[in-house]
Amino acid sequence: MSLQTISREAIAGCFSLGAVLVAGFYLGRRKSTMSISKSHCGGQADPLMQYLLKHSLREHPVLKKLRERTMEDRWNIMMVACEQSQFMVNLAKLVKAKKVAEIGVYTGYNTLNMALSLPDDGVIVACDISEEYTGIGKPFWKEAGVEQKIDLRLQPAVKTLDDLLAAGEAETFDFIFIDADKTNYDNYYERSLQLVRKGGVIAIDNVLWGGSVLDPKDDDTISIDKLNKKLVRDTRISLSMLPVGDGLTIAIKL
Template identity: 55%
Template sequence: MARNTYGLDDRLTDYLRSLSLREPEILQQLRQETATHPMAQMQIAPEQGQFMALLVKLMNAKKTLEVGVFTGYSSLAVAIALPEDGQIIACDVSEEYTAIARRYWQKAGVSHKINLCIAPALETLDRLLAEGEGETFDFAFIDADKSNYSAYYDRAFALVRSGGLIAVDNVLWSGRVADPEVTDNRTQSIRDFNRKLHQDQNITLSLVPIADGLTLAVKN
């Protein structure tokens, strides 16, 4: 829920992107189209997409999972980084939003890498586990409804292999998690989730202050 890195002013954001961002034209086009969408705030920041693509390449990932697609920027960034035989299982409930994603996946020539599952994500994740897909994924990205973060994470943890990486978006929640006066359900869900992972000795953990906060959890 942050198209820019939280806490950086426009001047520093522009500087960061001018010297770091190597955004393929197709991703730039998607980002520009999404900027006109009524729910444009759901778009991840381009520096976050590039960072996740770097992580995917660094770990030589081939099989990945995404919970929450929206217009497809994160899945497109990851798909471009994957090898030709790489695969993303992408979970979303919106045919409308993902129609934009499908169009750009096709245009980028990566649609064969992405299996879009239009259904509640928990149903898809549970089905994958029931089909014996546990501990077969290299990477998972969670960016969906915050009340279900803990449940999504538990399934993703079971699906990724030892040494696999789970990335979780919006964990700083525009700073609201650190404001004790903010007590709405979504903010509290993220606070509880952050505390749960901090106490989990089965992962190697880092919360990276990029975009709206990105938690990285490596399964031990």
């Protein structure tokens, strides 16, 4: 084989490999094999998820009761995964959180989990618009003996956050969890960034939105994707995006 033939074959080989890699990249972008799931939404059937829960989940008995009650509700897919909630509670402990806000409460599984771990003088401002959903959780908050730590505000969350800012509470929050209507995510993020202190944490749920962020079409997905694209360039924070639950971004205010 002449040197010329070898180099022609090498060049052809490089082109084919390049074509495969480019095709693979684009196909890979469309078809993710990454597994993301909440333990209560199909995930519990996975033996590895069962192992993970068995070897890490420590659920207060009343929290477990609230989870079981929430599973009877037809919108239970909205509940935060218990393993994700425990992770966020641990993060809140790491930053010695005393003042927390949750934007989107539903039946208050995560609200209760946070309240249980806050010190006696701690508070969680719980923002929701639904008396019905939060009404499911309230008796459990009381049973667990932490209802006095939960400041439930039933009105659009943007209004509650604006009220807090108007009351001079900027830079006083240690941890804020964003988990309400997706089209308001940027409004929640900007207000949360004003409300948390330096070193405080903003956790943002559903940032992978069942994988649909790969091909954003509807308003919710477009809004999540837009915020994700903004956050990666935002020099006001450091961040991690985790494949936990439906995707969780942890942003730390610099």
